[in-house]
Every structure is written in C-alpha cells, then in structure tokens.
Amino acid sequence: MTQHGTHQDTGRPMFEFDSATAVSRRPSDGSSDQPGHAVFDGEIHDGWDIGGNANGGYLLAVAGAAMREASGRVDPITLTAHYLAPGRPGPVTIETDVVKSGRQLVTMTASMRSGDREVIRMLGSFGDVAAASGGFSDVVGGPPDLPPLEECSARSDNGVVGVPLMGRMKVRLNPAHARFNEGIRTGRAVIEGWFEFADDRPVDTLALLFVVDAFPPPVFNIEMPLGWVPTVELTVHVRGIPVSGPLRCRFHTEYIQNGFLQEDSEVWDASDRLVATSRQLALMPRG
C-alpha cells in the first residue's frame, strides 16, 4: 500500500503522520506460517504523546495501518481497540490475523506489542467505504455550528503544557468550550472544534482513526475530579472519505457512573458529510 504522499526524490513520506504510522511487513518465513497471519514492524514515534503516553488514536492508526495492509482493502470500516498498557516511544511489532475474508469486508484481529508487553488488542473490519456511495442516505443532524476557524482557540495556546501531541495538529476549539484550563467550565461535557494536521496533510480514512481521539476529554467542562482519563475500549466507525479542508468535530460525554464514562465523537468534513463516529469507554480519573 502506498504512503499518502512521498517525496519524489527520496521516496520518504512528506508528512509527519505518514512517517509516524509507517509499518513494514516481515517477509514470510515459510513453514511455520499460519494462513492469514502476518507480522509488521513499526515504531511509536516521539511527539505523539501526552506526558509520555502515546495518544490512543495514534496507536490505533499505527495498528490500523498494519491491519489495513494485511487486509488488502483500502479503508478501516469498524475498528475496536482495547488498551492494555501505555504506549511508550520505541519499536513495536504488530501481529495481524485474518478472521474472515468476505466479498465486502475482511475481518481482522491484531495485537501491538512493545517488547514483551502488549499495548493494544484490536478487532476490526476493512473494506471500501465509498463502494456503496450514492445509495439511500438519511442523516439526522449535521456538523457543529462553529465560529470561523480563525476565531477559534488553538488548543496549544490554551495553557496546556507537556502535551507534545499539540505540535502535530491544529485543533481549534469553539471558544465557548475552551476555557476549562482557566477553571471556567460550561457545565456540559461537550467540546467542539476544527481539526487539521499541523503540516496540512490531507485527512484520509486511516487518519480518521487518529482524529477521533485528538481532542481534550469533554469531561474537562464539568465539575469532576480532573486527571488522566484512561481508555478501556474505543470503537471507530469510518463512514466516508473526507473531502479536502478542515474537519468539524464534536466530542461529548453523557454517561458517567460506577467509575466509568463514555465518550462519543462525530467528525464532519468540509462538505458537511459525516466521515467518522467513535465511542469509547474510559475509567474515571482517580481523584
């Protein structure tokens, strides 16, 4: 599978996200191979972390890149990850297995390991998200009603320190939702804003796996013990191929109880079409 963009001269990826999610398949060693099994080498790159822990959406994209290549299909359609250990910068291996290769979808599992520690376990289906475009369509709601991009608050200008991840992207929050760092909370666990990569890489369906976990937790806007919100499980549905231009995203939490919270996202492209949704189950910050 080709990289999204490569320098004509060097063959190296033009964009940070492509370098950071590059994986290479190990040559098959013959006799011991199980059918549908493959092993990839990849690397958790520095700079995609919050306080030393790689962002969950970034890990999803690295593993998703290996699964996509092994599937032989162009798009992740639905992908679930369980987060088992923090991802630290350094080499990782991703083992992938084909569960079922169907006409429309290829179902895959994958496991990402860093040394002897498993970081994430995945289950997902890959296909062609635009194969059935133009058929029956019915979408309730639409993109969030955001102020123009230039009137929104850069996440990185917003008093957040120790978040190298912020250098990878231009996330511009609706100013109405962006004052939690000053202790001003809206009282409703919603954060909306614009998303672009810092180096203007176009967002394809692989990058959507990163986008759905790229915003601050919306619970920062309610009176709750603050802190790290560890994801237990994250499921992404890729629903379309984004047209070029900034994405509009809505992140929100409705259900906090019994030590767990849910967080949903909807991601819309510049043509007002839904391109991804996600839902995660996370642990409450321990106060």
Next chain:
Amino acid sequence: MTQHGTHQDTGRPMFEFDSATAVSRRPSDGSSDQPGHAVFDGEIHDGWDIGGNANGGYLLAVAGAAMREASGRVDPITLTAHYLAPGRPGPVTIETDVVKSGRQLVTMTASMRSGDREVIRMLGSFGDVAAASGGFSDVVGGPPDLPPLEECSARSDNGVVGVPLMGRMKVRLNPAHARFNEGIRTGRAVIEGWFEFADDRPVDTLALLFVVDAFPPPVFNIEMPLGWVPTVELTVHVRGIPVSGPLRCRFHTEYIQNGFLQEDSEVWDASDRLVATSRQLALMPRG
C-alpha cells in the same frame, strides 16, 4: 459460575434464557494447552431466531457466558462482536483466550464456531460493574417517557409472523412507534418500549447482552427499503446491574449512508438508572 436460578430438585435452569445460554467447559487436556485458553460447548437453541437466523444479541449472550466464566469475573463491561455467519440451531464451540488479567478488568477474546464455520468473533473486558458504585455520577437524559406497560403494543401482537424470538420475551412498544407493520411510519428511526422476559426471568448483566438487540430495527420507522439488516459489529457497554422490574429501552438510528447504518440503544432499569448502551454498524437492507 452458578446459573441464575435452578430447580431445587433437578438442578436444571428455571428460566428459558439460562437453558439457552448454558455452556460447559471442557476439561483441560494437559500438555497441549496454552495458558489462558479454554474451550466451551454450548448450543444455539431453537426459538431464539428470526426466520431461522439466531438473534445477534442471543449469540452475544451465549459467547458472553463462556467468556465471563473463563474470566472469573462477574460482569461483562464492554463487549464487541463481529458477525461472520448466521447462527443456526445446533451445537457450537466457544474458544476463549485471556488477553490480559488485570486488577480491575480481564480482557478476553472468543470465537464461536458451528461445525467448521465461525459465527462470531469477540473482544471484551470483564469485571465488577458495581465495584465503584456510589462515586461521582453525572448522567444526561433519562429513560424514555413511555405510556404504562399495559397501554403499549406487544411486539408479538403486531402482525409479525415467523419470529419465534417473540415468544421468549414481552416487548411492549410505545404505540406511537409501533405501526410500521401496517405501513404507518413515524418518519424518525426511533423505537422505544418495555422489555421483560416472557417467563419473568430477572435481567442480570449477562441478559443485557441480549436486550440490546431484542427490538425491531428502528429504521422500520422511516421510508427505506425494508428487509434483513445484517449486523457487522455490535459493541455493548454494561453500565449497571438492573433492579427488578421491566426495563425501558430506546433504539435509534441517525446515520445511514454509503450502504451502512448505525443503531444505538440505551437501556434503563425500573429505578431510572442506565444499565446498558450499545452501538452497532449494520449493512443496509439490499432492496
């Protein structure tokens, strides 16, 4: 793990759901065992199907019963299934593997097979959903506002034929959402109603895996080509232990495009507490 209820004299389950989800672990055969691996025998029972295909939530509960037993924990917390082939009545094997056994959660995979055909592949985490009850809680919204149970429409009285599943439960729909079989659609893909088992079995966290797929597809209430809506992937979050009494459920679809649709549910208990949510990605009926 004990059944929910058993006859004192025979030791057999008192309730249909317990018989229909019973699994038995094969004795370990020693040398060839992988750590954390177990094999269960179960059976897809007759009568839990729609037109010969076992209900997806029922399959989830059978596989979930095996995973729960192998996990040594009391509750499914988040469980994802990919549906690979229709489940037909008859014996099945469920192979389970422990991915990680943590303090709070045990992460498991499972595969259900019928003969040489894989029916579903699962990934999930098990724990104790009530372990952190009484902590910080914030829930937006509440149960659907339904007419009293006796004024709602029994799903089985509603012109549906060839649906043996209807004999297993008392699903009573909000009459405002229940006229799709007469060709009267609300124009909004929402179906709400009450849920109880036909034999009044209490709903525990295992049974919630069944409840989240027990209603008619809410897209029956919009002008869309009707037909079988095959689930690709279904993820359930179990959020609480239901108190006794009928459940109130809301099923809804917002995003239909590119040949796929999403369907969500929220399930509330008789004390107005959220006990489960689900989201599935399904294929559009082929017209």
